[in-house]
Amino acid sequence: MxxxxxxxxxxxxxxxxxxxxxxxxxxxxxxxxxxxxxxxxxxxxxxxxxxxxxxxxxxxxxxxxxxxxxxxxxxxxxxxxxxxxxxxxxxxxxxxxxxxxxxxxxxxxxxxxxxxxxxxxxxxxxxxxxxxxxxxxxxxxxxxxxxxxxxxxxxxxxxxxxxxxxxxxxxxxxxxxxxxxxxxxxxxxxxxxxxxxxxxxxxxxxxxxxxxxxxxxxxxxxxxxxxxxxxxxxxxxxxxxxxxxxxxxxxxxxxDFAQHPDTREQDYHAMVLSLRDYLRKSGFRKVLLGLSGGVDSAIVAAIAVDAIGADNVRCVMLPSEYTSEHSLEDAKQVAENLGCHYDFVPISEGRDAITGTLAPLFEGYAEDLTEENIQSRLRGLLLMAMSNKFGEMLLTTGNKSEVAVGYATIYGDMAGGYNPIKDLYKTDVFETCRWRNANHRDWMMGKPGEVLPQRVIDKPPSAELRADQKDSDSLPDYPVLDAILRILVDEDGSIGDCVAAGYDREDARKVQGLLYVSEYKRFQSAPGTRLSPRAFWLDRRYPIVNRWRDG
Missing domain, CATH: 3.60.110.10 (Carbon-nitrogen hydrolase)
Structure with a gap:
């Protein structure tokens, strides 16, 4: 034998x-x-x-x-x-x-x-x-x-x-x-x-x-x-x-005994590998994304560069009159730090044309969320036009917190082919940015060092669709929001579970309501890297129309 x-x-x-x-x-x-x-x-x-x-x-x-x-x-x-x-x-x-x-x-x-x-x-x-x-x-x-x-x-x-x-x-x-x-x-x-x-x-x-x-x-x-x-x-x-x-x-x-890295690094490697393979296996060699000057688009740009190299990543700033000067500076700085191609495409002229076209129909109505969403949808239109013209896949940049509560515009900033941070809560986005600035590995195609400016990480998040807008105007602060979402989504918990964990009942009810009414948006959203056992898609299958509420 x-x-x-x-x-x-x-x-x-x-x-x-x-x-x-x-x-x-x-x-x-x-x-x-x-x-x-x-x-x-x-x-x-x-x-x-x-x-x-x-x-x-x-x-x-x-x-x-x-x-x-x-x-x-x-x-x-x-x-x-x-x-x-x-x-x-x-x-x-x-x-x-x-x-x-x-x-x-x-x-x-x-x-x-x-x-x-x-x-x-x-x-x-x-x-x-x-x-x-x-x-x-x-x-x-x-x-x-x-x-x-x-x-x-x-x-x-x-x-x-x-x-x-x-x-x-x-x-x-x-x-x-x-x-x-x-x-x-x-x-x-x-x-x-x-x-x-x-x-x-x-x-x-x-x-x-x-x-x-x-x-x-x-x-x-x-x-x-x-x-x-x-x-x-x-x-x-x-x-x-x-x-x-x-x-x-x-x-x-x-x-051989290969040491396995910690969870933060494994998550980041998963996002890089999933994007790289999604592009390679679907026939795309290049990507583009809207770079807002915020933390979400910054980390997506870094992931894209680490996946396929800076020469294959186009970053586009699409400002309106509500875009702050520091957002303009930060977006350009991110692109320069990463070594990406950078385009500057103002949307004011296009927005004026659209609002002018709709003015006779909207006469007598006050401006509201409709006008804010026109900006986002115009950006989606322009980015998709560039995607078609240049043969570059458009990446979306919504984190799991936003995807959960629908804090995104369907047919606007949700437009695109893939979203590497779809299963990454906003609080994890901040930590991932800090991790990437402090760490570099052989499997990353991007530069080492502090590629994501500290100001991008530190400043209060804002969609900048109206004057002085902050995410916290519409949502609980992200540490609270994410904690409630982890109970409702990741743990499949109830309003009572949120209250027992020390969170305000009204905050929990609001988040639950947003979670359920946003199902139709998620149903039409781009796929993205699965990092948890309760990612949005096959792990969590809810009806689009659903009147159930608890608590």
Whole structure:
């Protein structure tokens, strides 16, 4: 019997729907494993299709093409190590999330996912059928068990594999990031190791897909839960892991151990990677955004520069008579600090034309929010015109606090293709700006140093749509607003919970009302990076029309 087993882990970045491109990535990883003398090269869950492919995978022409591509990949990898790759599988009328084991030019085994997640961003119960509990597969004379992602969160699959002869567990995953997710995964996997007494290899994919970001962070556990290998987060890599047979069974040899950064840095890296991949995978190379002189557009500009480089970012100041002199100065300073192209496009002439056109209809009505929103919608119109003309994706810049309570103009500053700070509360925006000024990493394409002026961070937030306007005129102060929103949104709490936490009942009622009546805006808003388990989109699905209020 072999006393050593080399496993090549491909923590890499697929693209949903790109069967040929994903197969090429898999083949490249297999070649690296071949050169390294691997016995098995492993790729993550549903790698051939990309993940999360949602309803696309139910399309017969698509899943049949994916299966065919795996079978061709098996032929391409005939001479060398075995290949394990995630993809769909069909038996009769049933569609499965499967893990395909390829050796000698064909698919020799398939593991069918048993537990289908049906919460948060996952809808697998409506997409896939549940596979039966099965046993391990053989690579040479080594028997391997592969609980597919969610299967490793339950005792039964791993225990069945151990009882039927598995010598170690290889868990392929498509597990998206949110704060604290790594610790949750690690605790679940330690439980499986303790229960079975087997080493466990947790392999996760990396990269952005719409709002979701897959953070990698793959790891290897020895019996009793000791970490032998830990791969970096948010980075593609191919790593070789050795296991040795001992008198007590297989043990993983200690290897690379990448330290994981704190939550603030992981959030920032997630926003950079998700924007970079959203652009790359949708075919855009450049972006533009309205730069107001405020903190939200400043941090979005920094994220964009770190994602794709300053030469690919256009910042546009669109002032009105209400735009303060310091906002003009601050916006230009941000663009100069970041090294972006900067355009100055006043809106007064266009606004006068629009208000003049509407004057006969609005005669006898006092000016109100309508006129304020004309400014925002005119800016959206001009920015979208530039986006069309220059082929640059327009980024929106609304933070989670504003998205929650609708403090944004639909078809105005909400216009655009992506919003990297959509799941970042306003109070976190301030802290993220301070963090970026104090930190620089190799994966950032922007400059180090204080790229975001302190005055931008310190000044009271304002939409500047009327004279002397402040956000606090319409909303509770952001520390209070964000605390109430964390209770109502992140914790799914009530008005009573807000009051029990020390917040004013009327403030909580106001915020709840704004939260519910703004659902129609969020329904039409751009996607954005998911950072929490209660991001706006798939994590929180509320009716647009809703008369429920509590408290």
């Amino acid at each position: 072999a006393d050593r087993f080399r496993l090549t882990l491909a923590q890499i970045n697929p693209t949903v729907g790109d069967l040929e491109g994903n197969a090429a990535l898999a083949l490249d990883a297999w070649k690296q494993g071949c050169d390294a003398g691997a016995d098995l090269v492993a790729l993550p869950e549903m790698f051939i299709t990309g993940y999360n492919a949602q309803d696309l995978v139910m399309k017969p022409s698509f899943h049949l093409a994916a299966i065919e591509r795996i079978e061709q990949l098996a032929k391409d990898c005939a001479d060398g190590p075995a290949l394990a790759i995630g993809g769909p599988w069909v038996e009769g009328t049933e569609l499965f999330n499967a893990y395909h084991i390829c050796s000698g030019g064909r698919v020799v085994s398939r593991v069918l996912k048993h537990h289908l997640p049906n919460y948060a961003v996952f809808d697998e119960v409506r997409i896939f059928d549940s596979g039966a509990l099965g046993g391990p597969y053989a690579v040479g004379n080594t028997r391997i068990g592969s609980p597919v992602c969610e299967d490793a969160w339950y005792e039964d699959v791993a225990e069945t594999l151990a009882e039927t002869g598995a010598e170690f567990l290889l868990v392929p995953n498509g597990s998206p990031y949110h704060r604290g997710k790594y610790e949750t995964r690690l605790n679940k996997m330690i439980a499986r190791v303790v229960e079975t007494g087997l080493p466990l290899i947790y392999l996760n994919m990396v990269g952005g897909q719409d709002d979701q970001v897959f953070d990698g962070g793959s790891f290897v556990l020895n019996p009793h839960g000791r970490i032998a290998v830990q791969l970096p987060v948010f980075e593609s890599c191919v790593a070789h892991v050795d296991l040795e047979r001992t008198d007590d069974g297989w043990q993983a040899v200690k290897g």
